[in-house]
Amino acid sequence: MxxxxxxxxxxxxxxxxxxxxxxxxxxxxxxxxxxxHSACLRLDSEVxxxxxxxxxxxxxxxxxxxxxxxxxxxxxVDVLKQVSAVQGALRKVSDGVLRAHVRDHVATAAARGDxxxxxxxxxxxxxxxx
Amino acid sequence: MxxxxxxxxxxxxxxxxxxxxxxxxxxxxxxxxxxxHSACLRLDSEVxxxxxxxxxxxxxxxxxxxxxxxxxxxxxVDVLKQVSAVQGALRKVSDGVLRAHVRDHVATAAARGDxxxxxxxxxxxxxxxx
Amino acid sequence: MxxxxxxxxxxxxxxxxxxxxxxxxxxxxxxxxxxxHSACLRLDSEVxxxxxxxxxxxxxxxxxxxxxxxxxxxxxVDVLKQVSAVQGALRKVSDGVLRAHVRDHVATAAARGDxxxxxxxxxxxxxxxx
Amino acid sequence: MxxxxxxxxxxxxxxxxxxxxxxxxxxxxxxxxxxxHSACLRLDSEVxxxxxxxxxxxxxxxxxxxxxxxxxxxxxVDVLKQVSAVQGALRKVSDGVLRAHVRDHVATAAARGDxxxxxxxxxxxxxxxx
Numbered sequence: 001m002x003x004x005x006x007x008x009x010x011x012x013x014x015x016x017x018x019x020x021x022x023x024x025x026x027x028x029x030x031x032x033x034x035x036x037h038s039a040c041l042r043l044d045s046e047v048x049x050x051x052x053x054x055x056x057x058x059x060x061x062x063x064x065x066x067x068x069x070x071x072x073x074x075x076x077v078d079v080l081k082q083v084s085a086v087q088g089a090l091r092k093v094s095d096g097v098l099r100a101h102v103r104d105h106v107a108t109a110a111a112r113g114d115x116x117x118x119x120x121x122x123x124x125x126x127x128x129x130x
Numbered sequence: 131m132x133x134x135x136x137x138x139x140x141x142x143x144x145x146x147x148x149x150x151x152x153x154x155x156x157x158x159x160x161x162x163x164x165x166x167h168s169a170c171l172r173l174d175s176e177v178x179x180x181x182x183x184x185x186x187x188x189x190x191x192x193x194x195x196x197x198x199x200x201x202x203x204x205x206x207v208d209v210l211k212q213v214s215a216v217q218g219a220l221r222k223v224s225d226g227v228l229r230a231h232v233r234d235h236v237a238t239a240a241a242r243g244d245x246x247x248x249x250x251x252x253x254x255x256x257x258x259x260x
Numbered sequence: 261m262x263x264x265x266x267x268x269x270x271x272x273x274x275x276x277x278x279x280x281x282x283x284x285x286x287x288x289x290x291x292x293x294x295x296x297h298s299a300c301l302r303l304d305s306e307v308x309x310x311x312x313x314x315x316x317x318x319x320x321x322x323x324x325x326x327x328x329x330x331x332x333x334x335x336x337v338d339v340l341k342q343v344s345a346v347q348g349a350l351r352k353v354s355d356g357v358l359r360a361h362v363r364d365h366v367a368t369a370a371a372r373g374d375x376x377x378x379x380x381x382x383x384x385x386x387x388x389x390x
Numbered sequence: 391m392x393x394x395x396x397x398x399x400x401x402x403x404x405x406x407x408x409x410x411x412x413x414x415x416x417x418x419x420x421x422x423x424x425x426x427h428s429a430c431l432r433l434d435s436e437v438x439x440x441x442x443x444x445x446x447x448x449x450x451x452x453x454x455x456x457x458x459x460x461x462x463x464x465x466x467v468d469v470l471k472q473v474s475a476v477q478g479a480l481r482k483v484s485d486g487v488l489r490a491h492v493r494d495h496v497a498t499a500a501a502r503g504d505x506x507x508x509x510x511x512x513x514x515x516x517x518x519x520x
Contacts, residue, residue: 043199043206051209052199059192062185069173069182076173076231077251079181083224084258087217094213095383101206103379106362107369115367121207123359128214129389225513233509236492237499245497253489259519303459303466311469312459315452322449329433329442336433336491337511339441343484344518347477354473361466381467388474 047100054093061086094129177230184223191216224259307360314353321346354389437490444483451476484519 043051065082068074106122109115173181195212198204236252239245303311325342328334366382369375433441455472458464496512499505 041205042203043209045202048199048202048204052196055192055196055199059189059196062189062192066182066185066189069178069185072175072178073172074178075171076227076235077255079173079227080224080231080255081258083220083227084255087220087224088258090213090217090220094210094217097206097209097213098386099379099383101210102366102382103375105206106366107375107379109367111371115363119359119363119367122362123355125207125210125214126358126386126389128211128218129386228516229509229513232496232512233505236496237505237509239497241501245493249489249493249497252492253485256488256516256519259516301465302463303469305462308459308462308464312456315456315459319449319452319456322445322452326442326445326449329438329445332435332438333432334438335431336487336495337515339433339487340484340491340515341518343480343487344515347480347484348518350473350477350480354470354477357466357469357473361470365466385467385470385474388471388478 041105043097044100044104047096050096051093054089054096058086058089058093061089098125171235173227174230174234177226180226181223184219184226188216188219188223191219228255301365303357304360304364307356311353311356314349314356318346318349318353321349358385431495433487434490434494437486441483441486444479444486448476448479448483451479488515 061082065079065086068079068082101122106118109118191212195209195216198209198212231252236248239248321342325339325346328339328342361382366378369378451472455469455476458469458472491512496508499508
């Protein structure tokens, strides 16, 4: 998978800043719903900052493993341990984002009326939970 | 966990370049064994190069997620998917290293006489297999 | 862990059938809330029937592995594969229950006012997601 | 997946009790190798007994969850916790079998000359490690 550059839903919403007005004008309820969806289902800013902080540490850790791998005598199990530690750190990132998502978006789905969509999406995301 | 700088077994072995000679001179079979162990149980160089290549891609992917997180409208599930893709890439790194370790070191343990140690170590490493 | 006999929350609620009335009489809002909670957060009956059906199949599969283990020549990897298949079947049970829980209880948490409790509980349950 | 009845490698070997002699007579080295393989790569009998003991406990636990599911008021999270406990118990079974396999068969693979086959098989088994 290639690194995400501008493919996120929010990025797409940002590329169409007037989507909401247009949608209302055209009377398209579904389009209006999707545009509002993008606007309202955003990651909590504190969790966003915490995730970025953790990911910068993950990047440093990956660089540490890259330096290990320059050593021709590096032992397999030492590499396995470090990769496992990086995975643990990434798991903390996804746990934080997941918690914010459930609290802010899933717990309010019934009131908003998009339960089925959010449940499908959540189960899909959990499928890959490492 | 902090990034590994010089904590690997191989790094420690490198800091004691004369360990093998000293051990032979002192007649310490165990010390000699450990020094030789460090020397002989090294990660296959092709797998080492492949792991480094994959980890550089992981680093780029992490940087992509960091850019995503600069967007105040980023959607939780988009972050979860990207973190999950990074986890998948890391799993490929550990699968490659694990396979090389089993093939080159575990499969020869009985002949070398350190089966118990290698089995304990492997089970410990698999405990954290994500 | 010992098999659950009557330790479930619902079982406890069933042992105190008048909890709701008592709570209302005593004016204890919290106790009333907990009793109602037990009463309203029940597993969807269709998912309950499907889970039971799947678990009966899991039990049959476990009995099949027990028969395999009577053979003194059984090969480790054949046992590993069968245990892994049982794990897969159990994962389908928990995925079904989890989906029903998110759809019926988590998605309505904000309206009901117990978001924090449900989120904590869900994150705890996901921690052990195999 | 249906319960295993007689599909294991050992069962197949048992159905062809004279495979080794036939193979030697016909001069087929590969067939002889496979028949001997079935005969020598058997699960350690102590681990086999321990696995059976654990699986009987798993079966009892599954029956406990089936009883829970008879209660129309059962709470989803209580079911999730019990299923998760059963998965933990199954994981102990596979960890025990895996350890015996690595110690008795993988660690001796180089001497026996079937390293590639055992490594492929082990990596495949670990893919589904829950």
